[in-house]
Each structure stands twice: as structure tokens, then as C-alpha cells.
Amino acid sequence: MDNVANGSGGAIATNSTLVIPFSRADRRGKSAGIEVPDHCGNGHRLTVGNVRIxxxxxxxxxxxxxxxxxxxxRYRQRTG
Known part of the structure; x- marks a missing residue:
């Protein structure tokens, strides 16, 4: 069994066969779309032409x- 230090003073076995199952909901959440609000923080309306995703x-x-x-x-760069 090979041991690798993990920075906490302990060791982690590298030939572990532990399997951690993930539910379908966890995988589905990663591919979900990005929710865009109606207005940005400065009050600009977020339309198809005004938002970049x-x-x-x-x-x-x-x-x-x-x-x-x-x-x-650009103004700050010009005026120095």
C-alpha cells in the first residue's frame, strides 16, 4: 500500500477502492442553464442584445x- 501525505500530517492510501456514489440530481445541476435576471445591478435592462453569457x-x-x-x-489612461 502506497501512502501519500495530504498536508495534515496524516496519510491517504492511494490504492483505495472506496466508491462515492452521486445522485442524478448532482449531475443534472451542472448542465442546467444560467438564469439571467431582467435588469443588471446598475438598472440596465438585460435583453438578448445587451447580455453576454x-x-x-x-x-x-x-x-x-x-x-x-x-x-x-480609456479616459483614466488618457488623462493619466
């Missing part, structure tokens, strides 16, 4: 807020 990070972004952030950043 990042499926990899499982989040949505308001395009208008992103444009406002980019404009403020």
Missing part, C-alpha cells in the same frame, strides 16, 4: 456596463 464561467455580463467600464478605463 459566459458558459465556461457560468455567468452573465451586461454589455452596457462593460462598455461603460471600458470607456472609464
Amino acid at each position: 459566459d458558459h465556461r464561467e457560468r455567468r452573465w455580463r451586461c454589455r452596457r456596463c462593460g462598455n461603460d467600464r471600458a470607456a472609464a478605463f
Whole structure:
């Protein structure tokens, strides 16, 4: 039996045959769609043209807020 330290001072057996079952609900939740509210935190209406959904990070972004952030950043860079 090989032992590997886990950082807590103990050892974990690497040839363990312990099986941990997961319910179907756990697997189903990972592929569920992303719920998008009607308005963003700044009050912009989130329509099909105004929302960008990042499926990899499982989040949505308001395009208008992103444009406002980019404009403020460019202004700060110009004025120094």
C-alpha cells in the first residue's frame, strides 16, 4: 500500500477502492442553464442584445456596463 501525505500530517492510501456514489440530481445541476435576471445591478435592462453569457464561467455580463467600464478605463489612461 502506497501512502501519500495530504498536508495534515496524516496519510491517504492511494490504492483505495472506496466508491462515492452521486445522485442524478448532482449531475443534472451542472448542465442546467444560467438564469439571467431582467435588469443588471446598475438598472440596465438585460435583453438578448445587451447580455453576454459566459458558459465556461457560468455567468452573465451586461454589455452596457462593460462598455461603460471600458470607456472609464480609456479616459483614466488618457488623462493619466
